[in-house]
Amino acid sequence: MEKLNVRFPGTANxxxxxxxxxxxxxxxxIARAAxxxxxxxxxxxxARDKQEAINLVVAQNIKxx
Numbered sequence: 001m002e003k004l005n006v007r008f009p010g011t012a013n014x015x016x017x018x019x020x021x022x023x024x025x026x027x028x029x030i031a032r033a034a035x036x037x038x039x040x041x042x043x044x045x046x047a048r049d050k051q052e053a054i055n056l057v058v059a060q061n062i063k064x065x
Contacts, residue, residue: 009064 016034020027046053 012064 016027016030019025020030023030042053042057045056
């Protein structure tokens with residue numbers, strides 16, 4: 001596995017911690033699953049509607065910076 005040089009807002013870390021505690025799983029496993037689930041969703045959306053996928057990415061980046 002490769003390490004990504006990505007920063008996340010503090011709220012993401014809090015959500016990962018909460019889910020990790022609720023599911024009794026490691027935070028890294030939660031973050032990895034969330035990343036892959038999100039990428040899969042974006043990939044499916046882009047296959048249907050590329051502009052909608054772009055809009056979603058832009059909106060989420062604005063919302064969570």
